[in-house]
Amino acid sequence: ILNVEQSPQSLHVQEGDSTNFTCSFPSSNFYALHWYRWETAKSPEALFVMTLNGDEKKKGRISATLNTKEGYSYLYIKGSQPEDSATYLCAFSGAGGTSYGKLTFGQGTILTVHP
């Protein structure tokens, strides 16, 4: 059974604060790590797909880093805005065997940005 764990489960920040969350995943048989943003009543929207140890990706105020050797990824949001409020999901894809070709999702971090 693959464990993908995210912390914290929920987070409340003030507008303008910078914040970050963690995703931990199995460090063996790694293929890719995905981040998704999921707003209430909408569908999950892909933010990043990272495959290489040391990868850093950025989209506007949101960035992510990847450490495959120790099995963690960080998502950073700089200068949070109320519209950043959403659930942020990470998902692990394995390189072979029974984990190949499927994403195992974490439970998500619920971010609320207060004006």
Place this chain on the structure above:
Amino acid sequence: DTAVSQTPKYLVTQMGNDKSIKCEQNLGHDTMYWYKQDSKKFLKIMFSYNNKELIINETVPNRFSPKSPDKAHLNLHINSLELGDSAVYFCASSQEGQNFYGYTFGSGTRLTVV
């Protein structure tokens, strides 16, 4: 123009009934998936098809049967519905390659079995 569309959005039905959820993608992706959002809000893979061929079949009751008439469609048929089948079901598609940026999800189908 919705990239991955699921119908219906809401489905309320009685125990024992048979129902289908349809999914269509207009992205030209080769791979489609069904995910179930469980009671703890986790998204769990159920099935995956690549070019109409079943490639992932997780441990789900055999009352659930996916059907892919072509690579743009992946339908989910559920026989003899049970109370525990109540959940939100998400369809998704993907196309791996140089510019792979992740899965594209449908908006979900909320199934309620009464």
